[in-house]
Amino acid sequence: MSEFDYDLFVIGGGSGGVRAARVAAGEAGAKVALAEEDRYGGTCVIRGCVPKKLMVFASEYASAAKEARAYGWDMADGDFHWDRFKEKLETELDRLEGVYRKLLKGSGVETFDARATLKDAHTVALSTGEVKTAKHILIATGGRPVRPDLPNAHLGMVSDDIFHLDALPKRVLIVGGGYIACEFACILNGLGVEVTQYYRGAQILRGFDEEARGLIAESMAQRGVDLHVGTDIVDMHCEEDEDGLTAPVEVTQYGAKGVEEVREVGKPIRVKATNGKTREFDAVFFATGRRPNSDELGLEALGIEIGRKGEIKVDGYSQTAVPSVYAIGDVTDRVNLTPVAIREGMAFVETVFKGNPTEVDHDLIPSAVFTQPELGTVGLSEEAARDQEEIEVYSTSFRPMQTAFAEGEGRVLMKLIVSKATRKVLGCHIVSPGAGELIQMVGIAVKMGATKEDFDRTVAVHPTMSEELVTMRNPVRTA
CATH class of the missing domain: 3.50.50.60 (FAD/NAD(P)-binding domain)
Structure with missing residues (x-):
């Protein structure tokens, strides 16, 4: 026994x-x-x-x-x-x-x-x-998500809280620039919330490919997210009643048709930013780390x-x-x-x-950021790759057929990072609808050590956005 x-x-x-x-x-x-x-x-x-x-x-x-x-x-x-x-x-x-x-x-x-x-x-x-x-x-x-070390940070919510809201706020401030902040900025914007986003860094999605994160920031702004980089919170507070509670007030929420829906929420939260401006929001959402x-x-x-x-x-x-x-x-x-x-x-x-010593393989893990449009990525960014060795960059950005026909503004990005010495594809970055689905398949090829010539030998599926991954013949730059 x-x-x-x-x-x-x-x-x-x-x-x-x-x-x-x-x-x-x-x-x-x-x-x-x-x-x-x-x-x-x-x-x-x-x-x-x-x-x-x-x-x-x-x-x-x-x-x-x-x-x-x-x-x-x-x-x-x-x-x-x-x-x-x-x-x-x-x-x-x-x-x-x-x-x-x-x-x-x-x-x-x-x-x-x-x-x-x-x-x-x-x-x-x-x-x-x-x-x-x-x-x-x-x-x-x-x-678990954490709140920043800031007076009255308890007034803000974190990602655990957002699924339990009784009603959507009319105006929300999202603090942070990582994937969680950007995903929820796009989600809430799509659901009709007026979204403002503050990020203290120079560009959102730090650590991801620079060209890809720039396109996503541009797309978010086009869709109505009021994005402010280089901006953080200095102070936040909410007026309280005599009992120390935030008294409910009536605010108007608008549906997609502009139909008014009056509901009660807590008093607005007044937020002062590092840019000197003070604004009021119905909710503040901290996405500042875990x-x-x-x-x-x-x-x-x-x-x-x-x-x-x-x-x-x-x-x-x-x-x-x-x-x-x-x-x-x-x-x-x-x-x-x-x-x-x-x-x-x-x-x-x-x-x-099972008696089979197995180390965990953390190399070349594909991942996705579910912004609108999505980001799918595997391997090295252009910035990380060029610090490691000489590379070629194959990249194209365009309005896809579906968007162009509808006279939309959204653009997509298809990008390969290639080693000059080995010709291996070191990284792939896709910004497009369904990028998370696409990068899973590309991840297999990159994990297997596929070269740029392996991609070139693959016949394109036409007409698709992803065919650009196998039809880019000339590098746009070397580094």
């Missing part, structure tokens, strides 16, 4: 933790338990990727009627009803959480709806008062190293300084993407339970 209650105890019921628990139990035959203090599915399913993408879909219909009319359809503009969408969204998230619970149960994983902390290298204490032991412990607690959920887990007392941002330090096999304790996903702050957390969980099971 084992000296431990379980072979594996997983702390965290997000995508990475659930996958590791399921595979360890279902395929490796391990005795597994998992504890989750909130909802199963984690950030991605409950308060991240999934609800956000559904909001992206909802927001994209705003311009559908106008474009349809250009194609001969007699189609009227419509109004967006947040309450209808929110009800259906909540039903879908409940369904998905049920799927996660069912998958764990079907794999034989014992689950605890409780917070778990580490007492020692093999012991977990639950908030229910139970204490469990395990040969291996896997921490998969993810991350932090790993490593607090108060009992890690440092065991000798597990924590980085300055709160990330758990692990080696290439996701193992901490305590041999029996591993960590995967956003809590390690390596590559904070759901599919990466899942891959890390799978590699952990291969290493620990």
Whole structure:
């Protein structure tokens, strides 16, 4: 009989933790338990990727009627009803959480709806008062959005809050320039909200290809986002009543047809910016960073190293300084993407339970930013590549057929970064509708080490936007 209650105890019921628990139990035959203090599915399913993408879909219909009319359809503009969408969204998230619970149960994983902390290298204490032991412990607690160190920052919301709004604000200020800030700026703008965005840097989407981020900034402004770079908040406050509460006031919200809908919200938030201007908003949304959920887990007392941002330090096999304790996903702050957390969980099971030591491959990971238009990217940006070696840049920007026919302004970008020495495609950057779908396929070629000549030998699919990826013959510049 084992000296431990379980072979594996997983702390965290997000995508990475659930996958590791399921595979360890279902395929490796391990005795597994998992504890989750909130909802199963984690950030991605409950308060991240999934609800956000559904909001992206909802927001994209705003311009559908106008474009349809250009194609001969007699189609009227419509109004967006947040309450209808929110009800259906909540039903879908409940369904998905049920799927996660069912998958764990079907794999034989014992689950605890409780917070778990580490007492020692093999012991977990639950908030229910139970204490469990395990040969291996896997921490998969993810991350959380943080508010800036600013007086009255509590008046603003973060990404976790936006899915729970009772009603959409008429005017919102989004603070930040990363992918979350830009995605929600496009979403809320598409849903009819007046969006202002402040970012303290010189250009949004820092770390992405310069040409791509410039086109997205231009497109966001064309669509109505009031974007201010080099701008940050100095002060924010809200007038309070005698009880210290923000009294509700009536504001008017407009649907897509301009129809007025009067509702009650809190008093406007007055925001002073570094540009000297003071403006009022119905809501302020901070998208200024995330932090790993490593607090108060009992890690440092065991000798597990924590980085300055709160990330758990692990080696290439996701193992901490305590041999029996591993960590995967956003809590390690390596590559904070759901599919990466899942891959890390799978590699952990291969290493620990299948006798096949497997390091996690974090190289050439394709990703997408769901702005309007989307950004799909894999590999090096032009700036990073030219700092590494001599390169050729193949790039084209144009109005796609569908947009041009409807006399729209939107442009797309197709861009390849090529090594002069090896001819390998070092990076690909696409700004277009559906760029997230396109970059998945390109990612396969880049991961396989395809050269520019491999792309050239591929026959184009015509007429498509993506055919430009295999028809660009001459570099636009070298560096």
